[in-house]
Amino acid sequence: MNTMTIDSMAATRAGSEAILVQRHSPSSKISGFLMLLAFGAMLSMPWWAEAGTMRAVVELSCYIAVAQVWNLLAGYAGMVSVGQQAFVGLAGYALFVLANKFGVDPFLAVGLCVAVPALVAIPAYALLHRLDGPYFAIGTWVVAEVCRLFASTLDYLGASSGMTLRAISQYSPEAREFGTVWLAAAMLLAIVGGSYLLLRSRHGLALTAMRDNPVSAASQGVDVKRLRFLIYVAAAAGTGLAGAVYYLSALRISPAAGFDANWSSICIFIVMVGGIGSLEGPLIGALLYFAADRLFGRYGATYMVVLGVLTLMVALFARKGLWGLWAPYVDAPWFALRRRLLRSSSLHPTRPQSPT
Amino acid sequence: MQWLDALVQGLLLGGLYAQYALGMALMFGVMRIVNTAHGDLVILLALIGVSAATTFALGASAVLALLIPIAVLLGWLLQRLVLNRVLSADPLPSLIATYGLSIALQNLMLELWSADSRSLSGGGIEADSFAVGPIFIGVLPVLIFLAATVMSAGVDATLRFTRFGRSLRAAASDAEAASLTGVNPKRVYAMATALAVGMLGVAAVCQALRATVSPADGPAQLIFAFEAVIIGGMGSAWGAFLGAMVLGVAQSIGFRIDAGWGVLSGHLVFLAMLAIRPTGLFARRA
Numbered sequence A: 001m002n003t004m005t006i007d008s009m010a011a012t013r014a015g016s017e018a019i020l021v022q023r024h025s026p027s028s029k030i031s032g033f034l035m036l037l038a039f040g041a042m043l044s045m046p047w048w049a050e051a052g053t054m055r056a057v058v059e060l061s062c063y064i065a066v067a068q069v070w071n072l073l074a075g076y077a078g079m080v081s082v083g084q085q086a087f088v089g090l091a092g093y094a095l096f097v098l099a100n101k102f103g104v105d106p107f108l109a110v111g112l113c114v115a116v117p118a119l120v121a122i123p124a125y126a127l128l129h130r131l132d133g134p135y136f137a138i139g140t141w142v143v144a145e146v147c148r149l150f151a152s153t154l155d156y157l158g159a160s161s162g163m164t165l166r167a168i169s170q171y172s173p174e175a176r177e178f179g180t181v182w183l184a185a186a187m188l189l190a191i192v193g194g195s196y197l198l199l200r201s202r203h204g205l206a207l208t209a210m211r212d213n214p215v216s217a218a219s220q221g222v223d224v225k226r227l228r229f230l231i232y233v234a235a236a237a238g239t240g241l242a243g244a245v246y247y248l249s250a251l252r253i254s255p256a257a258g259f260d261a262n263w264s265s266i267c268i269f270i271v272m273v274g275g276i277g278s279l280e281g282p283l284i285g286a287l288l289y290f291a292a293d294r295l296f297g298r299y300g301a302t303y304m305v306v307l308g309v310l311t312l313m314v315a316l317f318a319r320k321g322l323w324g325l326w327a328p329y330v331d332a333p334w335f336a337l338r339r340r341l342l343r344s345s346s347l348h349p350t351r352p353q354s355p356t
Numbered sequence B: 001m002q003w004l005d006a007l008v009q010g011l012l013l014g015g016l017y018a019q020y021a022l023g024m025a026l027m028f029g030v031m032r033i034v035n036t037a038h039g040d041l042v043i044l045l046a047l048i049g050v051s052a053a054t055t056f057a058l059g060a061s062a063v064l065a066l067l068i069p070i071a072v073l074l075g076w077l078l079q080r081l082v083l084n085r086v087l088s089a090d091p092l093p094s095l096i097a098t099y100g101l102s103i104a105l106q107n108l109m110l111e112l113w114s115a116d117s118r119s120l121s122g123g124g125i126e127a128d129s130f131a132v133g134p135i136f137i138g139v140l141p142v143l144i145f146l147a148a149t150v151m152s153a154g155v156d157a158t159l160r161f162t163r164f165g166r167s168l169r170a171a172a173s174d175a176e177a178a179s180l181t182g183v184n185p186k187r188v189y190a191m192a193t194a195l196a197v198g199m200l201g202v203a204a205v206c207q208a209l210r211a212t213v214s215p216a217d218g219p220a221q222l223i224f225a226f227e228a229v230i231i232g233g234m235g236s237a238w239g240a241f242l243g244a245m246v247l248g249v250a251q252s253i254g255f256r257i258d259a260g261w262g263v264l265s266g267h268l269v270f271l272a273m274l275a276i277r278p279t280g281l282f283a284r285r286a
Helices: A002-013 A026-043 A051-076 A085-102 A106-112 A115-128 A133-153 A166-170 A173-200 A202-212 A214-219 A224-250 A262-274 A280-299 A301-317 A321-326 B002-031 B038-056 B060-086 B092-113 B139-161 B163-173 B175-180 B185-210 B215-232 B237-257 B259-276
Strands: A019-022 A340-343 A349-352 B129-132 B135-138
Touching: A026 A173, A051 A173, A051 A202, A051 A224, A051 A262, A051 A280, A085 A106, A085 A115, A085 A133, A085 A166, A085 A224, A085 A262, A106 A173, A106 A224, A115 A133, A115 A224, A115 B259, A133 B092, A133 B215, A133 B259, A173 A202, A173 A224, A202 A214, A202 A224, A214 A224, A262 A280, A262 A301, A262 A321, A262 B092, A280 A301, A280 A321, A301 B060, A301 B092, B002 B038, B002 B135, B002 B139, B002 B163, B002 B185, B002 B215, B002 B237, B038 B060, B038 B092, B038 B185, B038 B215, B060 B092, B060 B185, B092 B215, B135 B139, B139 B163, B139 B185, B139 B237, B163 B175, B163 B185, B175 B185, B215 B237, B215 B259, B237 B259
Parallel strands: none
Antiparallel strands: A019 A340, A340 A349, B129 B135
16 A cells, blocks of 8 residues: 555656655654664673673563564454463473473574474464454464463473473573573564564565555455464464573473463553554553563552453553554654655655554 | 263263353354453352352352342443443454453452352252263253253244344344344343353352362363354354363363363364364354
């Protein structure tokens, strides 16, 4: 849709003046700079930060990653999943098995174990895509439960008591912290940076069209079915990566924790409260959830009641979350996703052309 | 012989699942939404029932008489306050709203009732059984099965033969066209949800009599109801009933093979059904 508008506008003006497409805005430049700064600070943490701070940052990175991936899945590709814990647990277990049983270096294993959730996602999608929207969601939960029950019955995986990452003992605590923080940084770069590049690309245009209306996107030539499949498998790998980094840091996994439905609750809360269908929303939501967890986590069940009610309220009254409440008033995107048309002669911007 | 026993016990267990599944099939058939808090409502009602029974020294039938109106009211409120605001072709809003509700309900129940397992006393009926040849059959599971059969027949007859059923089917196939012929979809939806949750009142009593309930049990009941509906085939009361039987038998046979395999075999039968016959056993055109 967007390319068509741009092309037709370019055609009408051809001859008189050329049209330039501008993608960055001052706000995206500033936030891009700040994000690079934060990334650099994260890389340098092993030289100045305490172990507890580093663990907290790794945890926050995992929340950002699972939420950003869930946002692509539910916000753009229109597949609501409440079973992402399947992929967190699968990758976590694959990491522990590779490292403990096959002697693979734990840090290398984090990269390798991502293949397991991706491979499981292929048959899972083949079955689940037959289910109607809301039933698809509950179906993903069944897949996660199947994984949990299998892990609970297999003695090889330590049955219901789970596994400990013994293989990590070959590294000193300093080396572990260093490796985990850098892996978490690489994961953020891959998932947040990857989502950004994906959305800037031709496929991003297709995804944005799907987000706004899958039926009309299909009528414009977007291969909705194929894109959904690819996003589902990529989301499984991305969620798995976050799970592997999380359990590399935690050093222990059990079926009840690795396949905990709370992983999906975290995704849903972060993305819905932050703002679904934008890259900014999950970042805001993750920071908010992380802060709320530190401040109010000790209130246990009462805190969870508040989170649940807040999610319900967002679904009822503010479907685009905090970012959706803010963005109409302050036009300052953090990511350079939109296309702005400029006449090369005057360099005066015409109206913005692309939704963000 | 132990397999025949597993089959019979599985069918009886299916009676309980049928009671959950009917409401879910009805709501999805009419509004194309899934209430993620379906299982948590069963548990909430069951816990209210258990507390009422101990506080006022009520018998099981008195608890049933108390819970059904509460359940109907809860269903009506759920529709009015939540579901009517999130109805759309996009599955996201209704899923997220009911998911949030589910988290809130689970934790609220945890606050009010603690994590303990509770159950309802049926005055000895839960221990009664009779022998058919070599198999012992519990009186209570048979009663639950009969209740499920009556409920399925009731829902089926309501959909087929009553004015309410006709307007339900009309609103289900095309809400706009139905409203042109004098059907008020919002009112029909509210009645459907009240009926669906009302049936959960019966299911709650059966669950609390037959087994135990604790605040975290809801999601499992949601998943069983969902599996029964998909195995049976969408949009038919008897489909949900039959799907519940298949699920019950699968779990019961799996449990005999290995105690850890009970619930898992139910899931595997569900996935196999999705692979072989995704429209379900009793598929019917809406």
